[in-house]
Amino acid sequence: MANITPSELSILLIEPSDTQRKIIVGELEKAGITQITTANNVAESIAIVDRHPPDLITSAMYFDDGTALDVLKHIKTSDKHADIAFMLVSSEYKKESLEEFKQSGVVALLPKPFTPEHLSAAINTTIDLLSPDEMELDYFDVNDIRVLLVDDSTLARNHIRRVLNNLGLQKVTEAEDGKQAIGILEDNMFDIVVTDYNMPEVDGRELTKYIREQSQQSHLPVLMVTSESSETHLANIEQDGVNALCDKPFEPQFVKQLLFQLLQQ
Numbered sequence: 023m024a025n026i027t028p029s030e031l032s033i034l035l036i037e038p039s040d041t042q043r044k045i046i047v048g049e050l051e052k053a054g055i056t057q058i059t060t061a062n063n064v065a066e067s068i069a070i071v072d073r074h075p076p077d078l079i080t081s082a083m084y085f086d087d088g089t090a091l092d093v094l095k096h097i098k099t100s101d102k103h104a105d106i107a108f109m110l111v112s113s114e115y116k117k118e119s120l121e122e123f124k125q126s127g128v129v130a131l132l133p134k135p136f137t138p139e140h141l142s143a144a145i146n147t148t149i150d151l152l153s154p155d156e157m158e159l160d161y162f163d164v165n166d167i168r169v170l171l172v173d174d175s176t177l178a179r180n181h182i183r184r185v186l187n188n189l190g191l192q193k194v195t196e197a198e199d200g201k202q203a204i205g206i207l208e209d210n211m212f213d214i215v216v217t218d219y220n221m222p223e224v225d226g227r228e229l230t231k232y233i234r235e236q237s238q239q240s241h242l243p244v245l246m247v248t249s250e251s252s253e254t255h256l257a258n259i260e261q262d263g264v265n266a267l268c269d270k271p272f273e274p275q276f277v278k279q280l281l282f283q284l285l286q287q
Contacts, residue, residue: 026153028054028145032074035060036067036081036093037111042134046080046111053141064088068096075103078129078148083112083119094126098177105184107148111136124249124270127181131271143273150274156190157278159285162213164190167285170210171196172203172217172229173247178270182216182247185274189281200224200232207237214284219248227262234263243284247272 033055037043043060050058059076061067063085071079071093079097081090090110097103110123113134120131129151130144157164169186171194173179183194195210197203199221215233219226230244244263249270266280 032057032076034076078107125175126177174221200229
């Protein structure tokens with residue numbers, strides 16, 4: 023599907039409040055969204071997804087029969103529904119409550135109330151996920167670029183791999199954590215590493231230090247995808263040799279820009 027427009031997107035809005043539902047529907051319609059189905063709770067939304075899978079789910083956090091995580095896990099653990107984009111709209115601000123959403127590959131975490139700019143960015147991200155947009159490089163065939171993708175979350179790896187594939191990067195090797203990645207790097211050559219920061223045993227920072235100080239591929243570009251927000255923490259990561267940082271959740275066009283810069287160096 024290429025060059026799709028907001029009016030072609032089908033959206034499932036899950037919101038228990040009648041007032042909030044009307045407000046969000048109104049904002050979606052202003053953004054050009056016309057195919058909107060609504061649900062009030064987890065059970066109703068899962069039934070709709072199984073019957074008529076949407077392109078994007080826009081969900082509140084809490085319901086009388088569960089939370090948005092129940093819906094997210096239902097789609098992300100299903101081969102049939104894993105490609106459905108998911109956006110959380112919530113007044114929740116606690117980092118621990120939002121972390122699992124960030125690690126699961128959501129397209130956006132929108133606050134309540136959200137701005138039209140927030141919504142527009144999320145809609146554009148969804149369209150990017152549905153629309154292949156192969157990079158054109160001066161010195162390489164993008165289809166030949168060898169990527170090592172490192173993340174302890176299967177859901178996050180699936181999401182990042184989908185973004186990479188849409189950009190034309192088809193040769194993607196996956197590692198579940200930094201320790202496994204080191205073993206793979208010892209026996210294989212790559213053109214770029216895309217890694218999470220928070221991982222057990224060997225995290226992204228330690229993996230980067232290994233690449234820079236001990237591996238035979240010390241000049242390998244490293245793109246770190248992280249949900250960390252501390253400026254001091256991020257500065258320390260960069261000092262260890264990370265070439266570029268990208269937040270979770272991320273926008274595919276921003277990832278494309280970063281990858282283009284790293285691969286053109």
